[in-house]
Amino acid sequence: xxxxxxxxxxxxxxxxxxxxxxxxxxxxxxxxxxxxxxxxxxxxxxxxxxxxxxxxxxxxxxxxxxxxxxxxxxxxxxxxxxxxxxxxxxxxxxxxxxxxxxxxxxxxxxxxxxxxxxxxxxxxxxxxxxxxxxxxxxxxxxxxxxxxxxxxxxxxxxxxxxxxxxxxxxxxxxxxxxxxxxxxxxxxxxxxxxxxxxxxxxxxxxxxxxxxxxxxxxxxxxxxxxxxxxxxxxxxxxxxxxxxxxxxxxxxxxxxxxxxxxxxxxxxxxxxxxxxxxxxxxxxxxx
Numbered sequence: 001x002x003x004x005x006x007x008x009x010x011x012x013x014x015x016x017x018x019x020x021x022x023x024x025x026x027x028x029x030x031x032x033x034x035x036x037x038x039x040x041x042x043x044x045x046x047x048x049x050x051x052x053x054x055x056x057x058x059x060x061x062x063x064x065x066x067x068x069x070x071x072x073x074x075x076x077x078x079x080x081x082x083x084x085x086x087x088x089x090x091x092x093x094x095x096x097x098x099x100x101x102x103x104x105x106x107x108x109x110x111x112x113x114x115x116x117x118x119x120x121x122x123x124x125x126x127x128x129x130x131x132x133x134x135x136x137x138x139x140x141x142x143x144x145x146x147x148x149x150x151x152x153x154x155x156x157x158x159x160x161x162x163x164x165x166x167x168x169x170x171x172x173x174x175x176x177x178x179x180x181x182x183x184x185x186x187x188x189x190x191x192x193x194x195x196x197x198x199x200x201x202x203x204x205x206x207x208x209x210x211x212x213x214x215x216x217x218x219x220x221x222x223x224x225x226x227x228x229x230x231x232x233x234x235x236x237x238x239x240x241x242x243x244x245x246x247x248x249x250x251x252x253x254x255x256x257x258x259x260x261x262x263x264x265x266x267x268x269x270x271x272x273x274x275x276x277x278x279x280x281x282x283x284x285x286x287x
Contacts, residue, residue, distance in 0.1 A: 007044040011103045013056055016094050017076060024153035024173075025082050026126060027092060031100060033075045044105075045072045047134035048206075048229050048267045051104025052237040053079070053091070060101075061087050066234040066244075066262070068206065069105060070129035070159075071136070077102065080159070082126045106237050107266045110134050110204050110227060118142040118199035120224070122185055122215055124207020125149060128159065130229040130267075131204055135162060142199050144192065148185030148211065152178065165192070186214040200224075203270075206231065209278065216270035226270035232261035247274040 014031035022028045033043070045051075052064035065087045071078040083092050094100065110130060113119055121131040121143065128147060135145050139162065148167045149155040152174030155166055168174070171182040181188040185207075195201060201222065205215040206229035219226035232244035245258035246265065249272045256274055259265065 007046070007105055008042045009104060009106060010043065011101070013099045014077065014102050016096055016098045016100065018096065019092070019094050022080070022156040022159055023149070025150065026128075026154070026156050027081055027083070028070070028156075028159070029079045029081065029091065029094070031077045031079075031102060033077065033102075035075070043072075045069045045077075045133075046105070046109035047137050048109035048130045049105035049107045050234075050237075050262075050266060051077070051079070051102050051106065052234070053103075054101045055090055055094075056099045056101055059090060061090070063235045064101070064103065064237065065091075066106075066232070066237065068127070068129040068229065068231075068266075070133060072105075077104075080126055080129050080156070103237055107262060108264070110229065110267055112138050113202055115140075116200055117202050118144070120189060120195065120201050120203045121145040122189060122203060122205040122207065122211070123147045124185060124205075124211040125154070127205075127207030127211075127229070127231060128156065130206040132159065132161075134204055144189075144194060146185050146189055146192075148188075148207065149180075152180060155180070184214065185211065186218050189215075190218055203227065205229070205270075209275075212270070213275045216273070216275060219270060227267055228270050228273065229266045230261050230268060230273075232266065234262045237262050247277040248272045249274065 017030040017032045019029050050066050050068045054064040067079045070080050123131040145164045151168050151170040151172045167181040167185040167188040201224040203219050203226040212228045235241040235243040244261035246261050248259045250257040
């Protein structure tokens with residue numbers, strides 16, 4: 001596995017191009033970057049990286065909000081989010097032509113995989129962007145993608161381009177032309193007969209902490225590697241505020257340390273995360 005060089009981090013005001021629901025609970029935000037900027041900037045992102053977003057003008061929030069990047073095509077950057085707090089509620093009211101401040105890309109991305117490896121991509125809810133962007137950028141025929149939603153209405157069907165398998169917690173509100181496994185997305189993965197021994201499987205996952213913990217357990221049981229992108233509440237994006245600490249295995253008498261999600265992650269090896277300690281963190285969320 002290799003992690004290619006990242007792109008130039010920029011701070012700029014972008015313009016809302018579109019801000020629309022893509023399911024009953026998820027919204028997609030497309031931002032257009034300004035044309036007036038140095039030509040030598042290497043703009044773009046790698047799957048798994050994120051950006052800090054904030055309102056501009058009188059409505060500016062005290063702390064920017066972190067969001068995984070769904071796509072970055074030329075001058076348009078896209079995000080997926082759910083309204084869960086004051087910041088995202090204000091974002092949902094943004095109209096075409098209004099502006100947002102963007103700082104990004106930030107963080108360590110998911111790596112690329114070797115030809116002898118196959119990705120098992122698992123996205124839960126608003127955790128879709130890192131795995132969807134990885135599939136769009138690096139996907140091969142041997143890779144398999146899975147998405148878990150609350151019910152059929154919560155699934156952003158149009159965003160699931162390619163051969164995705166879908167699970168729902170409740171088998172309700174499914175479109176007539178769509179099918180879904182009822183149960184946890186990790187259960188869907190575990191019963192997929194296509195995941196045979198032809199390749200070395202590597203889980204790449206992003207979503208709620210219980211889902212990531214289940215993905216880590218599944219990987220251990222199957223003898224697979226597992227990398228997770230954590231959705232932490234990051235206040236600054238640079239590791240200064242220490243608001244996004246993640247307990248990880250480390251040398252020393254205690255055997256662990258608090259890593260910062262924005263600087264050391266957001267992508268971590270599942271084996272290095274102390275899941276019992278991390279899952280108890282009430283701030284392991286994004287709003």
